[in-house]
Amino acid sequence: ATYFMEPSRTFSEFLLIPNLTTKDCNPANVDLKTPLVKFKKGEEPSISLNIPFSSAVMQAVSDNGMAVALARCGGISFIYGSQSIEEEAEMIRKVKSYKAGFVVSRSNLTPDHTLSDVLELKERTGHSTVAITEDGTENGKLLGIVTGRDYRRSRDPLSKPVREFMTPYAKLVVGKTGITLSEANNLIWDHKLNCLPIVDEQQKLENLVFRKDYDEHKENPLELLDTNKSYIVGAGINTKDYMERVPALVEAGVDVLVIDSSDGYSEWQRETVQFVKANFDVKIGAGNVVDREGFLYLVESGADFVKVGIGGGSICITREQKGIGRGQASALMEVVAARDEYFQETGIYVPICSDGGIVYDYHITLALAMGADFVMLGRYFARFDESPTRKLLVGNNFVKEYWGEGSNRARNWQRYDTGGKSKLLFEEGVDSYVPYAGSLQENLDKTLGKIKSTMCNCGSLSLDELKQKARITLVSATSLVEGGAHDVILKESSLSED
Ligand code: MZP
Numbered sequence: 001a002t003y004f005m006e007p008s009r010t011f012s013e014f015l016l017i018p019n020l021t022t023k024d025c026n027p028a029n030v031d032l033k034t035p036l037v038k039f040k041k042g043e044e045p046s047i048s049l050n051i052p053f054s055s056a057v058m059q060a061v062s063d064n065g066m067a068v069a070l071a072r073c074g075g076i077s078f079i080y081g082s083q084s085i086e087e088e089a090e091m092i093r094k095v096k097s098y099k100a101g102f103v104v105s106r107s108n109l110t111p112d113h114t115l116s117d118v119l120e121l122k123e124r125t126g127h128s129t130v131a132i133t134e135d136g137t138e139n140g141k142l143l144g145i146v147t148g149r150d151y152r153r154s155r156d157p158l159s160k161p162v163r164e165f166m167t168p169y170a171k172l173v174v175g176k177t178g179i180t181l182s183e184a185n186n187l188i189w190d191h192k193l194n195c196l197p198i199v200d201e202q203q204k205l206e207n208l209v210f211r212k213d214y215d216e217h218k219e220n221p222l223e224l225l226d227t228n229k230s231y232i233v234g235a236g237i238n239t240k241d242y243m244e245r246v247p248a249l250v251e252a253g254v255d256v257l258v259i260d261s262s263d264g265y266s267e268w269q270r271e272t273v274q275f276v277k278a279n280f281d282v283k284i285g286a287g288n289v290v291d292r293e294g295f296l297y298l299v300e301s302g303a304d305f306v307k308v309g310i311g312g313g314s315i316c317i318t319r320e321q322k323g324i325g326r327g328q329a330s331a332l333m334e335v336v337a338a339r340d341e342y343f344q345e346t347g348i349y350v351p352i353c354s355d356g357g358i359v360y361d362y363h364i365t366l367a368l369a370m371g372a373d374f375v376m377l378g379r380y381f382a383r384f385d386e387s388p389t390r391k392l393l394v395g396n397n398f399v400k401e402y403w404g405e406g407s408n409r410a411r412n413w414q415r416y417d418t419g420g421k422s423k424l425l426f427e428e429g430v431d432s433y434v435p436y437a438g439s440l441q442e443n444l445d446k447t448l449g450k451i452k453s454t455m456c457n458c459g460s461l462s463l464d465e466l467k468q469k470a471r472i473t474l475v476s477a478t479s480l481v482e483g484g485a486h487d488v489i490l491k492e493s494s495l496s497e498d
Helices: 064-072 085-097 115-125 181-191 242-252 267-279 292-301 318-322 328-346 361-369 440-457 463-469 477-483 492-496
Strands: 014-017 053-055 076-079 129-133 142-147 195-199 205-210 234-237 256-259 283-289 305-308 352-355 374-377 391-394 397-403 431-435 471-474
Touching: 014 361, 053 064, 064 076, 064 085, 064 440, 076 085, 085 242, 234 242, 242 256, 242 267, 256 267, 267 283, 267 292, 283 292, 283 352, 292 305, 292 328, 305 328, 328 352, 328 361, 361 374, 361 440, 361 463
Parallel strands: 053 076, 053 374, 076 234, 234 256, 256 283, 283 305, 305 352, 352 374
Antiparallel strands: 014 471, 129 142, 195 205, 391 397, 397 431
Protein backbone atom coordinates (compact mmCIF):
# COMPACT_ATOMS: atom_id res chain seq x y z
CA ALA A 1 0.00 0.00 0.00
CA THR A 2 0.93 3.63 -0.43
CA TYR A 3 0.55 5.71 2.71
CA PHE A 4 -0.49 9.34 2.94
CA MET A 5 0.81 10.13 6.38
CA GLU A 6 -0.35 13.77 6.45
CA PRO A 7 -3.79 13.92 8.05
CA SER A 8 -6.73 14.57 5.76
CA ARG A 9 -7.95 18.12 6.53
CA THR A 10 -11.41 19.72 6.59
CA PHE A 11 -12.32 23.38 6.07
CA SER A 12 -12.90 23.92 9.79
CA GLU A 13 -9.18 23.42 10.38
CA PHE A 14 -8.22 26.56 8.45
CA LEU A 15 -8.56 30.32 8.76
CA LEU A 16 -7.73 33.23 6.47
CA ILE A 17 -5.19 35.82 7.56
CA PRO A 18 -6.12 39.38 6.52
CA ASN A 19 -4.05 41.28 3.95
CA LEU A 20 -3.90 45.06 3.57
CA THR A 21 -7.35 46.40 2.75
CA THR A 22 -7.03 49.35 0.42
CA LYS A 23 -9.65 52.09 0.36
CA ASP A 24 -11.17 50.96 -2.94
CA CYS A 25 -11.60 47.49 -1.53
CA ASN A 26 -15.17 47.54 -0.32
CA PRO A 27 -17.86 44.88 -0.79
CA ALA A 28 -19.73 46.89 -3.44
CA ASN A 29 -16.67 46.65 -5.71
CA VAL A 30 -16.18 42.90 -5.33
CA ASP A 31 -16.86 40.86 -8.47
CA LEU A 32 -17.70 37.17 -7.95
CA LYS A 33 -17.82 36.18 -11.60
CA THR A 34 -16.29 32.77 -12.19
CA PRO A 35 -15.77 30.30 -15.06
CA LEU A 36 -18.01 27.22 -15.26
CA VAL A 37 -16.27 25.43 -18.12
CA LYS A 38 -12.71 25.10 -19.38
CA PHE A 39 -11.12 27.73 -21.60
CA LYS A 40 -7.79 28.54 -23.25
CA LYS A 41 -5.41 31.10 -21.81
CA GLY A 42 -6.33 34.56 -23.09
CA GLU A 43 -9.86 33.49 -24.07
CA GLU A 44 -13.15 33.78 -22.23
CA PRO A 45 -15.04 30.69 -20.98
CA SER A 46 -18.19 30.03 -22.99
CA ILE A 47 -20.23 29.76 -19.77
CA SER A 48 -19.56 31.75 -16.59
CA LEU A 49 -21.48 32.24 -13.38
CA ASN A 50 -22.05 35.61 -11.72
CA ILE A 51 -21.77 33.99 -8.31
CA PRO A 52 -19.74 30.84 -7.54
CA PHE A 53 -22.71 28.76 -6.41
CA SER A 54 -24.28 25.58 -7.76
CA SER A 55 -27.02 23.51 -6.17
CA ALA A 56 -26.51 19.78 -5.71
CA VAL A 57 -27.69 17.11 -8.14
CA MET A 58 -30.24 15.82 -5.64
CA GLN A 59 -33.96 15.04 -5.48
CA ALA A 60 -34.25 17.08 -2.30
CA VAL A 61 -32.52 20.12 -3.77
CA SER A 62 -32.54 20.81 -7.49
CA ASP A 63 -35.79 20.81 -9.43
CA ASN A 64 -36.93 23.44 -11.95
CA GLY A 65 -38.16 25.79 -9.19
CA MET A 66 -34.76 25.88 -7.50
CA ALA A 67 -33.07 26.22 -10.90
CA VAL A 68 -34.98 29.38 -11.80
CA ALA A 69 -34.52 30.91 -8.34
CA LEU A 70 -30.77 30.29 -8.30
CA ALA A 71 -30.18 31.30 -11.93
CA ARG A 72 -31.92 34.60 -11.19
CA CYS A 73 -29.30 35.21 -8.51
CA GLY A 74 -26.43 34.36 -10.87
CA GLY A 75 -25.72 30.72 -9.97
CA ILE A 76 -26.71 27.39 -11.51
CA SER A 77 -28.68 24.30 -10.48
CA PHE A 78 -27.98 20.82 -11.74
CA ILE A 79 -31.39 19.15 -12.03
CA TYR A 80 -31.33 15.70 -10.41
CA GLY A 81 -30.88 12.72 -12.70
CA SER A 82 -32.47 10.14 -10.38
CA GLN A 83 -35.81 10.39 -12.17
CA SER A 84 -37.05 9.25 -15.55
CA ILE A 85 -35.48 10.75 -18.66
CA GLU A 86 -38.83 12.32 -19.63
CA GLU A 87 -39.31 13.93 -16.21
CA GLU A 88 -35.81 15.35 -16.14
CA ALA A 89 -36.12 16.70 -19.69
CA GLU A 90 -39.47 18.28 -18.77
CA MET A 91 -37.85 20.12 -15.84
CA ILE A 92 -35.16 21.44 -18.17
CA ARG A 93 -37.81 22.57 -20.64
CA LYS A 94 -39.66 24.40 -17.87
CA VAL A 95 -36.54 26.31 -16.85
CA LYS A 96 -35.62 27.17 -20.42
CA SER A 97 -39.10 28.34 -21.31
CA TYR A 98 -39.42 30.43 -18.17
CA LYS A 99 -40.15 33.95 -19.22
CA ALA A 100 -40.26 36.57 -16.57
CA GLY A 101 -43.55 37.94 -17.81
CA PHE A 102 -42.23 40.44 -20.29
CA VAL A 103 -45.27 41.56 -22.22
CA VAL A 104 -45.28 44.55 -24.49
CA SER A 105 -48.71 46.05 -24.43
CA ARG A 106 -50.64 46.43 -27.63
CA SER A 107 -52.22 49.57 -26.28
CA ASN A 108 -51.47 52.97 -27.68
CA LEU A 109 -49.64 54.55 -24.80
CA THR A 110 -47.52 57.58 -25.54
CA PRO A 111 -45.44 59.83 -23.28
CA ASP A 112 -48.47 62.03 -22.75
CA HIS A 113 -50.19 59.43 -20.66
CA THR A 114 -49.67 59.51 -16.93
CA LEU A 115 -48.36 56.69 -14.90
CA SER A 116 -51.80 56.13 -13.45
CA ASP A 117 -53.00 55.40 -17.00
CA VAL A 118 -50.22 52.89 -17.33
CA LEU A 119 -50.88 51.24 -14.03
CA GLU A 120 -54.56 51.08 -14.77
CA LEU A 121 -53.79 49.38 -18.06
CA LYS A 122 -51.46 46.91 -16.41
CA GLU A 123 -54.08 46.14 -13.79
CA ARG A 124 -56.77 45.66 -16.39
CA THR A 125 -54.78 43.54 -18.80
CA GLY A 126 -52.74 41.62 -16.25
CA HIS A 127 -49.59 42.54 -18.16
CA SER A 128 -46.60 42.71 -15.88
CA THR A 129 -44.81 45.10 -18.17
CA VAL A 130 -46.03 47.86 -20.42
CA ALA A 131 -44.01 49.56 -23.09
CA ILE A 132 -44.38 53.18 -24.07
CA THR A 133 -43.56 54.05 -27.63
CA GLU A 134 -43.17 57.40 -29.29
CA ASP A 135 -46.24 57.07 -31.50
CA GLY A 136 -48.19 54.64 -29.39
CA THR A 137 -47.81 51.74 -31.80
CA GLU A 138 -45.97 48.48 -31.41
CA ASN A 139 -43.47 49.49 -34.06
CA GLY A 140 -42.90 52.96 -32.71
CA LYS A 141 -39.64 53.98 -31.13
CA LEU A 142 -39.44 52.57 -27.63
CA LEU A 143 -39.30 55.25 -24.97
CA GLY A 144 -39.85 53.43 -21.75
CA ILE A 145 -41.15 50.42 -19.93
CA VAL A 146 -43.22 50.41 -16.78
CA THR A 147 -43.22 47.40 -14.55
CA GLY A 148 -42.98 46.56 -10.89
CA ARG A 149 -43.65 43.63 -8.64
CA ASP A 150 -45.95 45.56 -6.30
CA TYR A 151 -47.85 47.67 -8.75
CA ARG A 152 -51.07 45.90 -7.84
CA ARG A 153 -50.88 47.31 -4.35
CA SER A 154 -50.09 50.76 -5.64
CA ARG A 155 -53.33 52.69 -5.27
CA ASP A 156 -51.50 55.98 -5.41
CA PRO A 157 -49.84 55.89 -8.78
CA LEU A 158 -47.46 58.54 -9.93
CA SER A 159 -49.29 61.61 -10.98
CA LYS A 160 -46.46 63.08 -12.95
CA PRO A 161 -46.51 62.55 -16.67
CA VAL A 162 -44.56 59.55 -17.75
CA ARG A 163 -42.18 61.54 -19.85
CA GLU A 164 -40.81 63.45 -16.86
CA PHE A 165 -39.18 60.26 -15.72
CA MET A 166 -37.96 59.05 -19.02
CA THR A 167 -34.98 59.54 -21.18
CA PRO A 168 -35.01 57.85 -24.55
CA TYR A 169 -32.73 55.17 -23.23
CA ALA A 170 -33.93 54.65 -19.70
CA LYS A 171 -36.83 52.42 -18.87
CA LEU A 172 -39.09 53.42 -16.02
CA VAL A 173 -39.84 51.02 -13.21
CA VAL A 174 -42.00 51.51 -10.18
CA GLY A 175 -39.83 50.12 -7.47
CA LYS A 176 -40.31 50.25 -3.76
CA THR A 177 -38.25 51.94 -1.10
CA GLY A 178 -35.74 49.67 0.52
CA ILE A 179 -35.28 47.39 -2.49
CA THR A 180 -31.93 45.60 -2.31
CA LEU A 181 -29.36 45.84 -5.04
CA SER A 182 -29.78 42.19 -5.90
CA GLU A 183 -33.57 42.59 -6.11
CA ALA A 184 -32.93 45.51 -8.45
CA ASN A 185 -30.58 43.38 -10.50
CA ASN A 186 -33.16 40.63 -10.72
CA LEU A 187 -35.76 43.05 -11.99
CA ILE A 188 -33.35 44.42 -14.55
CA TRP A 189 -32.50 40.91 -15.65
CA ASP A 190 -36.06 39.63 -15.65
CA HIS A 191 -37.47 42.50 -17.59
CA LYS A 192 -34.50 43.09 -19.85
CA LEU A 193 -34.27 46.68 -18.72
CA ASN A 194 -31.51 49.16 -19.30
CA CYS A 195 -31.90 50.68 -15.91
CA LEU A 196 -34.18 50.60 -12.93
CA PRO A 197 -35.39 53.80 -11.32
CA ILE A 198 -36.24 53.29 -7.65
CA VAL A 199 -38.86 55.58 -6.17
CA ASP A 200 -39.56 56.42 -2.55
CA GLU A 201 -42.87 56.39 -0.68
CA GLN A 202 -43.79 59.74 -2.21
CA GLN A 203 -42.97 58.29 -5.61
CA LYS A 204 -39.95 60.53 -5.98
CA LEU A 205 -37.07 59.19 -7.94
CA GLU A 206 -34.50 57.99 -5.43
CA ASN A 207 -32.00 56.07 -7.41
CA LEU A 208 -31.13 54.67 -10.77
CA VAL A 209 -29.55 51.25 -11.10
CA PHE A 210 -27.95 50.54 -14.46
CA ARG A 211 -27.30 47.27 -16.21
CA LYS A 212 -23.67 46.37 -16.52
CA ASP A 213 -23.89 46.28 -20.31
CA TYR A 214 -25.97 49.45 -20.52
CA ASP A 215 -23.40 51.32 -22.57
CA GLU A 216 -23.30 48.63 -25.24
CA HIS A 217 -27.00 49.08 -25.91
CA LYS A 218 -27.27 52.81 -25.40
CA GLU A 219 -27.62 53.51 -29.09
CA ASN A 220 -30.35 50.97 -29.62
CA PRO A 221 -32.23 50.00 -26.50
CA LEU A 222 -34.63 47.90 -28.56
CA GLU A 223 -31.83 45.38 -28.95
CA LEU A 224 -32.41 44.46 -25.35
CA LEU A 225 -35.97 43.28 -26.28
CA ASP A 226 -35.27 40.89 -29.32
CA THR A 227 -32.10 39.25 -26.92
CA ASN A 228 -34.40 36.63 -25.54
CA LYS A 229 -32.13 35.30 -22.86
CA SER A 230 -33.30 32.33 -20.84
CA TYR A 231 -32.02 31.10 -17.55
CA ILE A 232 -28.99 28.86 -17.54
CA VAL A 233 -29.53 25.31 -16.26
CA GLY A 234 -27.50 22.15 -15.73
CA ALA A 235 -28.50 18.50 -15.41
CA GLY A 236 -27.11 15.39 -13.80
CA ILE A 237 -26.54 12.25 -15.86
CA ASN A 238 -25.18 8.80 -15.01
CA THR A 239 -22.86 6.36 -16.72
CA LYS A 240 -25.62 3.79 -17.40
CA ASP A 241 -28.36 5.32 -19.56
CA TYR A 242 -26.45 8.31 -21.00
CA MET A 243 -27.01 7.24 -24.60
CA GLU A 244 -30.76 7.81 -24.17
CA ARG A 245 -30.71 10.51 -21.48
CA VAL A 246 -28.24 12.95 -23.04
CA PRO A 247 -30.08 13.40 -26.38
CA ALA A 248 -33.33 14.09 -24.52
CA LEU A 249 -31.71 16.67 -22.23
CA VAL A 250 -29.90 18.37 -25.10
CA GLU A 251 -33.13 18.51 -27.05
CA ALA A 252 -34.80 20.12 -24.00
CA GLY A 253 -32.14 22.86 -24.05
CA VAL A 254 -29.79 21.97 -21.20
CA ASP A 255 -26.70 24.23 -21.02
CA VAL A 256 -24.33 21.92 -19.21
CA LEU A 257 -24.28 18.32 -18.00
CA VAL A 258 -22.52 16.74 -15.07
CA ILE A 259 -21.88 13.07 -14.44
CA ASP A 260 -23.19 12.48 -10.96
CA SER A 261 -21.21 9.83 -9.15
CA SER A 262 -19.76 9.29 -5.70
CA ASP A 263 -16.53 8.03 -7.30
CA GLY A 264 -15.69 9.47 -10.70
CA TYR A 265 -12.26 7.93 -11.25
CA SER A 266 -13.59 5.21 -13.53
CA GLU A 267 -13.53 3.98 -17.11
CA TRP A 268 -17.31 4.44 -17.26
CA GLN A 269 -16.88 8.17 -16.77
CA ARG A 270 -14.27 8.32 -19.53
CA GLU A 271 -16.64 6.53 -21.92
CA THR A 272 -19.52 8.81 -20.99
CA VAL A 273 -17.53 12.02 -21.46
CA GLN A 274 -16.15 10.79 -24.77
CA PHE A 275 -19.60 9.80 -26.04
CA VAL A 276 -21.02 13.24 -25.20
CA LYS A 277 -18.04 15.07 -26.73
CA ALA A 278 -18.24 13.01 -29.93
CA ASN A 279 -21.97 13.44 -30.46
CA PHE A 280 -23.14 16.70 -28.92
CA ASP A 281 -22.21 20.33 -28.65
CA VAL A 282 -22.86 20.56 -24.93
CA LYS A 283 -20.51 21.08 -22.01
CA ILE A 284 -19.96 18.28 -19.53
CA GLY A 285 -18.42 18.12 -16.07
CA ALA A 286 -17.24 14.92 -14.41
CA GLY A 287 -16.38 13.64 -10.93
CA ASN A 288 -16.15 13.24 -8.06
CA VAL A 289 -12.45 12.84 -7.45
CA VAL A 290 -10.17 13.62 -4.50
CA ASP A 291 -6.67 13.50 -5.94
CA ARG A 292 -4.36 14.48 -8.76
CA GLU A 293 -4.64 11.18 -10.64
CA GLY A 294 -8.42 11.24 -10.70
CA PHE A 295 -8.45 14.87 -11.86
CA LEU A 296 -6.00 14.31 -14.72
CA TYR A 297 -7.81 11.16 -15.86
CA LEU A 298 -11.11 13.06 -16.24
CA VAL A 299 -9.50 16.10 -17.85
CA GLU A 300 -7.69 13.91 -20.36
CA SER A 301 -11.04 12.24 -21.05
CA GLY A 302 -12.37 15.66 -22.09
CA ALA A 303 -14.23 16.94 -19.00
CA ASP A 304 -15.10 20.67 -19.08
CA PHE A 305 -14.93 20.96 -15.29
CA VAL A 306 -14.18 18.57 -12.47
CA LYS A 307 -16.03 18.06 -9.22
CA VAL A 308 -14.09 17.32 -6.03
CA GLY A 309 -15.28 15.56 -2.89
CA ILE A 310 -15.98 12.09 -1.55
CA GLY A 311 -17.71 11.44 1.72
CA GLY A 312 -17.94 15.00 3.04
CA GLY A 313 -21.64 15.63 2.30
CA SER A 314 -23.83 16.34 5.32
CA ILE A 315 -26.11 13.36 4.54
CA CYS A 316 -23.27 11.10 3.43
CA ILE A 317 -22.20 7.93 5.26
CA THR A 318 -19.89 6.62 2.51
CA ARG A 319 -16.83 6.95 4.74
CA GLU A 320 -18.52 4.94 7.48
CA GLN A 321 -19.93 2.34 5.14
CA LYS A 322 -16.95 1.81 2.84
CA GLY A 323 -14.01 3.62 4.39
CA ILE A 324 -13.26 5.66 1.27
CA GLY A 325 -12.95 9.42 0.98
CA ARG A 326 -10.72 12.29 1.94
CA GLY A 327 -11.00 15.46 4.03
CA GLN A 328 -12.49 18.06 1.68
CA ALA A 329 -9.76 20.68 2.16
CA SER A 330 -6.93 18.21 1.51
CA ALA A 331 -8.69 16.84 -1.57
CA LEU A 332 -9.29 20.32 -2.92
CA MET A 333 -5.72 21.54 -2.33
CA GLU A 334 -4.23 18.57 -4.20
CA VAL A 335 -6.61 18.82 -7.14
CA VAL A 336 -6.09 22.59 -7.42
CA ALA A 337 -2.33 22.09 -7.53
CA ALA A 338 -2.78 19.54 -10.36
CA ARG A 339 -5.11 21.93 -12.21
CA ASP A 340 -2.64 24.82 -11.93
CA GLU A 341 0.20 22.63 -13.19
CA TYR A 342 -1.98 21.44 -16.08
CA PHE A 343 -2.73 25.08 -16.93
CA GLN A 344 0.99 25.94 -16.93
CA GLU A 345 1.74 23.02 -19.26
CA THR A 346 -1.19 23.23 -21.69
CA GLY A 347 -2.62 26.75 -21.36
CA ILE A 348 -6.03 25.19 -20.65
CA TYR A 349 -7.79 26.24 -17.47
CA VAL A 350 -10.17 23.62 -16.03
CA PRO A 351 -12.60 24.94 -13.40
CA ILE A 352 -12.95 22.98 -10.18
CA CYS A 353 -16.13 22.59 -8.17
CA SER A 354 -15.80 21.88 -4.45
CA ASP A 355 -18.77 19.61 -3.71
CA GLY A 356 -20.16 18.85 -0.27
CA GLY A 357 -19.23 19.46 3.32
CA ILE A 358 -19.86 23.21 3.45
CA VAL A 359 -21.21 23.90 6.93
CA TYR A 360 -20.49 27.57 7.60
CA ASP A 361 -20.54 30.39 5.07
CA TYR A 362 -16.84 30.98 5.62
CA HIS A 363 -16.14 27.46 4.33
CA ILE A 364 -17.23 28.75 0.92
CA THR A 365 -14.72 31.59 1.07
CA LEU A 366 -12.02 29.15 2.14
CA ALA A 367 -12.86 26.79 -0.74
CA LEU A 368 -12.62 29.71 -3.20
CA ALA A 369 -9.38 30.94 -1.62
CA MET A 370 -7.95 27.43 -1.92
CA GLY A 371 -8.63 27.52 -5.65
CA ALA A 372 -12.15 26.18 -6.22
CA ASP A 373 -13.96 28.09 -8.97
CA PHE A 374 -17.37 27.35 -7.57
CA VAL A 375 -18.97 25.28 -4.86
CA MET A 376 -21.82 22.78 -4.92
CA LEU A 377 -24.20 22.84 -1.97
CA GLY A 378 -26.95 20.48 -0.91
CA ARG A 379 -27.84 21.11 2.75
CA TYR A 380 -27.50 24.87 2.29
CA PHE A 381 -30.17 25.08 -0.44
CA ALA A 382 -32.39 22.33 1.01
CA ARG A 383 -33.31 24.73 3.86
CA PHE A 384 -35.04 27.26 1.63
CA ASP A 385 -38.60 27.76 0.39
CA GLU A 386 -37.45 26.99 -3.15
CA SER A 387 -36.23 23.44 -2.48
CA PRO A 388 -38.69 20.79 -3.68
CA THR A 389 -39.27 19.10 -0.31
CA ARG A 390 -41.94 19.41 2.37
CA LYS A 391 -41.76 22.00 5.13
CA LEU A 392 -42.85 20.45 8.43
CA LEU A 393 -43.32 21.54 12.02
CA VAL A 394 -41.25 19.31 14.26
CA GLY A 395 -41.53 20.27 17.92
CA ASN A 396 -41.48 24.05 17.91
CA ASN A 397 -39.38 24.40 14.80
CA PHE A 398 -40.01 24.37 11.11
CA VAL A 399 -37.79 21.99 9.17
CA LYS A 400 -37.42 20.87 5.56
CA GLU A 401 -36.78 17.31 4.49
CA TYR A 402 -33.36 16.50 3.09
CA TRP A 403 -32.22 13.05 2.00
CA GLY A 404 -29.09 11.71 0.31
CA GLU A 405 -29.03 10.26 -3.18
CA GLY A 406 -27.57 7.09 -1.66
CA SER A 407 -30.41 6.70 0.84
CA ASN A 408 -33.18 4.14 0.43
CA ARG A 409 -35.53 7.05 -0.20
CA ALA A 410 -33.70 8.24 -3.35
CA ARG A 411 -32.45 4.81 -4.45
CA ASN A 412 -30.04 6.41 -6.90
CA TRP A 413 -28.12 3.18 -7.49
CA GLN A 414 -26.54 4.54 -10.69
CA ARG A 415 -24.59 7.07 -8.60
CA TYR A 416 -22.97 4.32 -6.56
CA ASP A 417 -22.83 1.45 -9.03
CA THR A 418 -19.49 -0.21 -9.59
CA GLY A 419 -20.71 -2.80 -12.04
CA GLY A 420 -22.90 -4.98 -9.83
CA LYS A 421 -26.64 -5.54 -9.79
CA SER A 422 -28.90 -2.70 -10.90
CA LYS A 423 -30.01 -1.76 -7.39
CA LEU A 424 -28.79 -0.09 -4.22
CA LEU A 425 -27.19 -2.89 -2.20
CA PHE A 426 -26.60 -0.83 0.93
CA GLU A 427 -27.24 2.77 1.92
CA GLU A 428 -24.56 5.44 1.60
CA GLY A 429 -26.80 8.32 2.62
CA VAL A 430 -29.36 9.22 5.27
CA ASP A 431 -32.87 10.68 5.29
CA SER A 432 -32.96 13.79 7.49
CA TYR A 433 -34.40 17.20 8.34
CA VAL A 434 -32.65 20.55 8.07
CA PRO A 435 -33.81 23.73 9.84
CA TYR A 436 -36.10 25.78 7.63
CA ALA A 437 -34.37 29.08 6.80
CA GLY A 438 -36.74 31.15 4.61
CA SER A 439 -36.17 32.39 1.10
CA LEU A 440 -33.16 31.65 -1.07
CA GLN A 441 -32.56 35.24 -2.03
CA GLU A 442 -32.59 36.56 1.53
CA ASN A 443 -30.13 33.93 2.73
CA LEU A 444 -27.93 34.11 -0.34
CA ASP A 445 -27.65 37.89 0.05
CA LYS A 446 -26.36 37.39 3.58
CA THR A 447 -23.87 34.72 2.54
CA LEU A 448 -22.64 36.80 -0.39
CA GLY A 449 -22.27 39.76 1.95
CA LYS A 450 -20.03 37.69 4.21
CA ILE A 451 -17.92 36.39 1.32
CA LYS A 452 -17.42 39.87 -0.14
CA SER A 453 -16.57 41.32 3.23
CA THR A 454 -13.99 38.57 3.89
CA MET A 455 -12.51 39.11 0.44
CA CYS A 456 -12.01 42.76 1.34
CA ASN A 457 -10.28 41.69 4.55
CA CYS A 458 -7.99 39.68 2.27
CA GLY A 459 -7.47 42.69 -0.02
CA SER A 460 -9.18 41.02 -2.99
CA LEU A 461 -11.75 42.38 -5.42
CA SER A 462 -12.06 39.26 -7.57
CA LEU A 463 -11.89 35.51 -7.08
CA ASP A 464 -8.68 35.36 -9.09
CA GLU A 465 -7.11 37.91 -6.80
CA LEU A 466 -8.32 35.98 -3.75
CA LYS A 467 -6.70 32.77 -5.03
CA GLN A 468 -3.41 34.56 -5.62
CA LYS A 469 -3.31 36.57 -2.42
CA ALA A 470 -4.99 34.36 0.17
CA ARG A 471 -2.92 33.51 3.20
CA ILE A 472 -4.35 30.49 4.95
CA THR A 473 -3.36 29.10 8.33
CA LEU A 474 -3.96 25.75 9.94
CA VAL A 475 -5.55 26.05 13.36
CA SER A 476 -4.89 23.80 16.30
CA ALA A 477 -7.71 21.91 17.99
CA THR A 478 -7.41 24.15 21.05
CA SER A 479 -7.54 27.38 19.08
CA LEU A 480 -10.85 26.24 17.52
CA VAL A 481 -12.43 26.89 20.94
CA GLU A 482 -11.10 30.46 20.83
CA GLY A 483 -13.02 31.04 17.55
CA GLY A 484 -16.50 30.82 19.08
CA ALA A 485 -17.98 32.75 21.98
CA HIS A 486 -16.22 31.42 25.06
CA ASP A 487 -15.89 32.01 28.76
CA VAL A 488 -19.12 34.00 28.88
CA ILE A 489 -22.65 33.00 29.84
CA LEU A 490 -24.75 33.41 26.71
CA LYS A 491 -28.12 35.13 26.96
CA GLU A 492 -31.16 33.29 25.57
CA SER A 493 -31.41 35.80 22.70
CA SER A 494 -27.87 35.06 21.44
CA LEU A 495 -28.51 31.33 21.60
CA SER A 496 -31.37 31.56 19.13
CA GLU A 497 -29.55 33.76 16.62
CA ASP A 498 -27.83 32.11 13.68
P1 MZP B 1 -23.85 18.94 1.50
O1 MZP B 1 -23.86 20.26 0.82
O2 MZP B 1 -25.22 18.54 1.97
O3 MZP B 1 -22.84 18.83 2.59
O4 MZP B 1 -23.39 17.86 0.41
C1 MZP B 1 -24.05 17.72 -0.82
C2 MZP B 1 -23.29 16.71 -1.66
O5 MZP B 1 -23.30 15.41 -1.03
C3 MZP B 1 -23.89 16.44 -3.02
O6 MZP B 1 -23.59 17.42 -3.98
C4 MZP B 1 -23.30 15.08 -3.38
O7 MZP B 1 -22.01 15.18 -3.93
C5 MZP B 1 -23.18 14.40 -2.03
N1 MZP B 1 -24.22 13.39 -1.79
C6 MZP B 1 -25.50 13.36 -2.23
N2 MZP B 1 -26.12 12.25 -1.73
C7 MZP B 1 -25.21 11.61 -0.99
C8 MZP B 1 -25.43 10.38 -0.27
O8 MZP B 1 -26.54 9.88 -0.19
C9 MZP B 1 -24.02 12.33 -1.03
N3 MZP B 1 -24.38 9.83 0.29
O9 MZP B 1 -22.94 12.07 -0.49
